[in-house]
Amino acid sequence: MSEAINIPSFIVTLDNKESTHAEKLSAGRNVLKTFTDYQFQRYEQGAAVAELLKERSTFIDQILKKMWQLMINNENSALLAVGGYGRGELHPYSDIDLLIICDNCEESCDEFSQFITFLWDLGFDVGHAIRSFDECYETGLEDVTIATNLLEARWITGNYEQFERLQQLWNKSSNYWPSRAFFEAKFDEQTRRHKRFNDTIYQLEPNIKESPGGLRxxxxxFWVAKRHFNAHSINELVQRNFLSPEEFVEIEAASKYLNRIRFALQHQKKRREDRLQFDLQQNIAESFGYEDNSEKMAVEQFMSGYYRNVQTVVKMNEILMQHFREILFDDESGFEKPINSHFKNVNNYLDISHPRVFEKNPTALLEAFIILESLPELQGLRSNAIRSIRDHLHLINDSFRNDPINKALFLEIFRQPSGVNAAVKRMHGYGVLGAYLPVFKKITGLMQFNIFHAYTVDDHTILVIRNLRRFFVDEFAYEFPTAHQVAKKLCKPEVLFLAGLFHDIAKGRNGDHEILGAVDALEFAEHHNLSKKDADMISWLVRRHLDFSGIAQKKDLSDPKVIQYFAKLVGDQQHLDYLYLLTVADVCATSPDVWNDWKNSLFLELYNETTKVLALNINSPKDRENKALQTQEKAREILAKRDISTAQFNALWSSFSDTDFFSRQTPPEVARMTKLLYQLPHDDNHVFLREQTNRGASELIIYMPDRDFLFAHIAYVLDRLNTDVVEARVFGSNDKMTLVVLYFLDRDTQNYIEAQRHEEILQSVKYQIEQDEIGDLEQRQQIASRRIRHFETPTEIEFDQINDGITELSISTKDISGLLARIGCALKSENIRLHDAKIHTVGEKAEDVFLISDTDNHAIKSKERQQRLTEKLLEMINK
Incomplete structure (x- = not known):
C-alpha cells in the first residue's frame, strides 16, 4: 500500500487531545480520499477488482480498530462487520455495515453514538445496529435479513467472546434458523426480489447488485451453503462435490465480471451506484476495451457480455438452489416413479433414469421438454438432469439436426396443447435452443442500444412466444379479447409460434432483418418438412412482421386507399389474422410500457377495416368520396334518432363540403360533432375536452374563427401540460371557421388524463389560442430524460406527394421536449397548413407523419420550397 496513505498520522491526530474536531476530521478525510484515489489509480492500471475490494476492507478495518481503541471503553462490547463489508467485498462508495454487540449497551450509549457520528462526519455511509446478544437472537428470528447478517458477521475488534456466541448459533446442533427454514426464507426473498424486476435479467438499465442474475x-x-455446510466460500462446494470445478469457474468468472462493472460504475460516478445507466454504459464499454465495428457498437458488445454473464448466474443459481432443495426436502416424501426408459418423476421433478441417458440416446435432449409439456404435475427438472443436459449439448450437431426423429420432436414441442412457453424458455435457458438453432444462438444476449427495446433479442423473442401462447388460453382472454377470438380461429398455432421464433432471428446482421429472417425461416420450414403452405406462411409473417404496426401508427386509416393497399398486401383473412396476432405479441414484448389503449384502438381499426375489405363488404368504399357519402348517410340516421333534422345542421355540413371532414371521421363521430357544433356562434372560440374516448385517448375539440397555424399553439400548450399528442386533424370550413380534433395522452401514464386535470387543460388551451405568438421555446424546460438525452438520433425529413392538394411530410428525429411545438412553429414560419398529424414515438425516437399543403390547399411540390421547409425544421428541432 502506498506510503502516502499515512494512517498512523491520522491516528496520532485523532489521539492528540490538543487537536480540534475539525483537524481530526480533516486528517481522516484526507486519508480516505488519498486511499480512494490510490485504489482508482490501481484500477486504471489493471489491478484485479477482487484484490481492491479485499484491500479496502482491510484498510477500513485498520481505521476502525484504532478508532475503537481510542473511543470505546466498554470491554464487553465487540465491533463486527456485516453485509458486503463482512464478506470483505467493499466497493469504494458502498455502505459500511456494522454491528456493535454488547452487554448493558445503554451504559456506553454516548460512546457508541460519538463513534458512529464521527464515522459519518468522515464521509462514511455507515449502516449500524447496537444490540445485546439476546436482541440479536430475537431480531434475527423475526427477520431473515438480520439473520443473514449474523451468519456472515466478521469480527473486527473488541470482545471476541461476544462474536463467538453469535457463531455458535450456526452450529449443526443449533435449532436457530435450521437449514430448511433458512433455505425457504432466502428462496422466497429471492423470488420477491426477482418479481420487482419483472423476473428478467434484461433491463434497460440493470441493477448490477439486485437484478436477476446479479451479485445478490x-x-x-453462498448464504444457503454457509448455513447448511458452514462453508466459508463457494469454492468449498466443489470440495463437497456439490459444485463441479467447471461450474465453479463459470460462476467465479461471472462474479468477477459483475464486481468489475460495479467498481467501474462507482469509479465513473464517484459515489455509490449500482445501476448500469445508459450514460455510463458507453463509457464503461470503452474502458473495458470494446470498440465499434461494422456489426455492433462497442456498447452493444459490452452489454451482450454483461447479459451472458448474468445468464450464467441465473443458470447456476437455478441448478444450485434446486440441488439444495433436493438435499433438504427429498427425505420428506421420497416419491419416485418411472416415466419411460430415459426419465423418471422424482418428487414431481423430471430426472434422468441413469447418468448416460443423453450419451446413449441424444434424442432425449428434446424428449425431456415434451415430457414436461405433457405432464403438468412436473414442476421442472432436477439439478442432476439440468447439469446433464448442459454437459451434453455438444451432442446437438449437424447429424442430430438432420435426424428426422429430432426434427419431428422439435416441431412437436411447438404443437403441444400446453406448456409451449415454459418449454421454449427452459430450452433457451439450458442452451438447447441455441444449440439446435445456431442462428438463434447468434442473437442470444444481443442488445439493441435504444430505449424502445427493453430486452435483448433472444429474451424479446421468448416473450413474443409467451404472448402468442396466452392469446389461445381462456384464462387470459381478458388481456386481449379480440386477439383471443382471432386465435381461436387458427387451426395451426405452431405456425404462429415458429414465426414468432424467427421474426427477429436476423437482428444484428448487415441488412434488413425482416428480409434476411424470412430466408432463414423458409430454410428451417423446408428442412423440417413442413408443408409448402405452412412454410410460406411462416416466411411471409417474418417478412411482413413490421408492416401492420407501421401502417396502423403512421398512416391515415380513414383513407380507403390505405386500407385497400393493406388488404392487397395481406391477401386473405388468414394472413391478416396471423399477422395481427404476431404484431400485437411483438409490440407488447418490446417493453413493459409500450402498449396502451391508443395503440390498441389503432391496431383494431386497421384489423377491422381490412377485414371488411377482404370480405368484399359492399359497404366498404373504394375512395374518399364514396366514404364521405356513406358516412353522411349513417350520421344523418343517428342524428334523426336524436330528433335533429337535416335542416338544422345543413349549414354546418355545407361548410365542410370541400374538406375531408366526412371521410376522416366515423358516422358516430360526425353525428357527435354535429350535435356539438351546429348551434354555436361563429364569433367566439369554443373548446371542448373529453377525458376518455373509445379510441383510448383524451380528445380536444376546438372550433373557432379561421386561424391558420393553430396546431403550433395547441402543441405548445399541451407539451407544457405534460401530455403527448398522438393524432391531430385540422379542418378549415368555407364559412371561415377552423375545426381541430386532437387526441392526446398523459405523458407519465400514457393513458387518459385524469378528471381533475380537465379544467386546467381547458383553460390553458383557451388562453393559448387567443395569443398571437407562441411562448419562447428557449424557456421551455427541454431537459430530456437522462436516457433520451444520451442518444444521438439523426433527423430525417422526407416528402411524398399524396395528391394535388396534399403532401405527406415524414419526420424522424430524437423525441426532444416540445418537438411538436417546434415543428408547428416551423410550419407556421413557412406558411404551411397542417391537415393531419400522426404522432408515433419509438423509445428515444419520434417518427411523425404530417399531411400538409400551402395556404391555398395545394401540395408542396416545389423542391426549393421543400428545401426551405427542411432547413427551417432542422433549425427549430436543433434550437
Whole structure:
C-alpha cells in the first residue's frame, strides 16, 4: 500500500487531545480520499477488482480498530462487520455495515453514538445496529435479513467472546434458523426480489447488485451453503462435490465480471451506484476495451457480455438452489416413479433414469421438454438432469439436426396443447435452443442500444412466444379479447409460434432483418418438412412482421386507399389474422410500457377495416368520396334518432363540403360533432375536452374563427401540460371557421388524463389560442430524460406527394421536449397548413407523419420550397 496513505498520522491526530474536531476530521478525510484515489489509480492500471475490494476492507478495518481503541471503553462490547463489508467485498462508495454487540449497551450509549457520528462526519455511509446478544437472537428470528447478517458477521475488534456466541448459533446442533427454514426464507426473498424486476435479467438499465442474475443471486447461493455446510466460500462446494470445478469457474468468472462493472460504475460516478445507466454504459464499454465495428457498437458488445454473464448466474443459481432443495426436502416424501426408459418423476421433478441417458440416446435432449409439456404435475427438472443436459449439448450437431426423429420432436414441442412457453424458455435457458438453432444462438444476449427495446433479442423473442401462447388460453382472454377470438380461429398455432421464433432471428446482421429472417425461416420450414403452405406462411409473417404496426401508427386509416393497399398486401383473412396476432405479441414484448389503449384502438381499426375489405363488404368504399357519402348517410340516421333534422345542421355540413371532414371521421363521430357544433356562434372560440374516448385517448375539440397555424399553439400548450399528442386533424370550413380534433395522452401514464386535470387543460388551451405568438421555446424546460438525452438520433425529413392538394411530410428525429411545438412553429414560419398529424414515438425516437399543403390547399411540390421547409425544421428541432 502506498506510503502516502499515512494512517498512523491520522491516528496520532485523532489521539492528540490538543487537536480540534475539525483537524481530526480533516486528517481522516484526507486519508480516505488519498486511499480512494490510490485504489482508482490501481484500477486504471489493471489491478484485479477482487484484490481492491479485499484491500479496502482491510484498510477500513485498520481505521476502525484504532478508532475503537481510542473511543470505546466498554470491554464487553465487540465491533463486527456485516453485509458486503463482512464478506470483505467493499466497493469504494458502498455502505459500511456494522454491528456493535454488547452487554448493558445503554451504559456506553454516548460512546457508541460519538463513534458512529464521527464515522459519518468522515464521509462514511455507515449502516449500524447496537444490540445485546439476546436482541440479536430475537431480531434475527423475526427477520431473515438480520439473520443473514449474523451468519456472515466478521469480527473486527473488541470482545471476541461476544462474536463467538453469535457463531455458535450456526452450529449443526443449533435449532436457530435450521437449514430448511433458512433455505425457504432466502428462496422466497429471492423470488420477491426477482418479481420487482419483472423476473428478467434484461433491463434497460440493470441493477448490477439486485437484478436477476446479479451479485445478490451469487450471494444467495453462498448464504444457503454457509448455513447448511458452514462453508466459508463457494469454492468449498466443489470440495463437497456439490459444485463441479467447471461450474465453479463459470460462476467465479461471472462474479468477477459483475464486481468489475460495479467498481467501474462507482469509479465513473464517484459515489455509490449500482445501476448500469445508459450514460455510463458507453463509457464503461470503452474502458473495458470494446470498440465499434461494422456489426455492433462497442456498447452493444459490452452489454451482450454483461447479459451472458448474468445468464450464467441465473443458470447456476437455478441448478444450485434446486440441488439444495433436493438435499433438504427429498427425505420428506421420497416419491419416485418411472416415466419411460430415459426419465423418471422424482418428487414431481423430471430426472434422468441413469447418468448416460443423453450419451446413449441424444434424442432425449428434446424428449425431456415434451415430457414436461405433457405432464403438468412436473414442476421442472432436477439439478442432476439440468447439469446433464448442459454437459451434453455438444451432442446437438449437424447429424442430430438432420435426424428426422429430432426434427419431428422439435416441431412437436411447438404443437403441444400446453406448456409451449415454459418449454421454449427452459430450452433457451439450458442452451438447447441455441444449440439446435445456431442462428438463434447468434442473437442470444444481443442488445439493441435504444430505449424502445427493453430486452435483448433472444429474451424479446421468448416473450413474443409467451404472448402468442396466452392469446389461445381462456384464462387470459381478458388481456386481449379480440386477439383471443382471432386465435381461436387458427387451426395451426405452431405456425404462429415458429414465426414468432424467427421474426427477429436476423437482428444484428448487415441488412434488413425482416428480409434476411424470412430466408432463414423458409430454410428451417423446408428442412423440417413442413408443408409448402405452412412454410410460406411462416416466411411471409417474418417478412411482413413490421408492416401492420407501421401502417396502423403512421398512416391515415380513414383513407380507403390505405386500407385497400393493406388488404392487397395481406391477401386473405388468414394472413391478416396471423399477422395481427404476431404484431400485437411483438409490440407488447418490446417493453413493459409500450402498449396502451391508443395503440390498441389503432391496431383494431386497421384489423377491422381490412377485414371488411377482404370480405368484399359492399359497404366498404373504394375512395374518399364514396366514404364521405356513406358516412353522411349513417350520421344523418343517428342524428334523426336524436330528433335533429337535416335542416338544422345543413349549414354546418355545407361548410365542410370541400374538406375531408366526412371521410376522416366515423358516422358516430360526425353525428357527435354535429350535435356539438351546429348551434354555436361563429364569433367566439369554443373548446371542448373529453377525458376518455373509445379510441383510448383524451380528445380536444376546438372550433373557432379561421386561424391558420393553430396546431403550433395547441402543441405548445399541451407539451407544457405534460401530455403527448398522438393524432391531430385540422379542418378549415368555407364559412371561415377552423375545426381541430386532437387526441392526446398523459405523458407519465400514457393513458387518459385524469378528471381533475380537465379544467386546467381547458383553460390553458383557451388562453393559448387567443395569443398571437407562441411562448419562447428557449424557456421551455427541454431537459430530456437522462436516457433520451444520451442518444444521438439523426433527423430525417422526407416528402411524398399524396395528391394535388396534399403532401405527406415524414419526420424522424430524437423525441426532444416540445418537438411538436417546434415543428408547428416551423410550419407556421413557412406558411404551411397542417391537415393531419400522426404522432408515433419509438423509445428515444419520434417518427411523425404530417399531411400538409400551402395556404391555398395545394401540395408542396416545389423542391426549393421543400428545401426551405427542411432547413427551417432542422433549425427549430436543433434550437
Amino acid at each position: 443471486d451469487i450471494q444467495n447461493i
